[in-house]
Amino acid sequence: MISDRFNIVEEPINVGEVIQKVVHPNAGAITTFIGTVREMTHEKRTVYLKYEAYIPMAVKQFAVIEEEIHSRWPGTLVAITHRIGELQITDVAVAIAVSTPHRAASFEACRHAIERIKEIVPIWKKEHWDNGESWMGDQKENVAGRPRKEMLE
């Protein structure tokens, strides 16, 4: 049973709810990352985005990311909600909240979460422009979004 801290939704994300999921008496810090839909990429103007997910596996991969975070930063709680479907400019695509006993780890762990989402979670973004559309395939700029070898069975 995957934790209710990991969700894929189709309606607008309530960031406050995501934060509430990691509130904890032993937490001294909560860091959030909010991914929003941006209009310009280089000179290309996005009209809207469409996100698609392999939902049961995406949620499992969120839990895998939390395991990674636990092993590097013990005592951390992670919540991730990613939205799918059609998103407009400035919409929230993903919200991550991470709580830790001390603040240094919360920044680092939160960063780790978003970087890993872009590597191993089966979610895809299609950009729609005035004159075309394309599925994005490489959000790490230099390295394709593929899991590292040690993740393979």
Added chain:
Amino acid sequence: MIKILLFAGLKERVGKPFLTWEETPMTVAELKEELKKISGLENFSGIMVAVNETYARDEVIVNDGDTVALIPPVSGG
């Protein structure tokens, strides 16, 4: 029978959300070769394979009833 789920650009290129394959067991590598013939997809570089919602290397065996998914390079977040 196994189901092979397709997503994003792959789903659009093949024109369906999934394919099915009857012959099992076989390795992921062997399945990829068969899929090239039935899907029209020639190039699997950059495409990961998942078996039962876990990434799988080429040597993993796919059994009857398994759910396979072809995972093109991801772009979430």
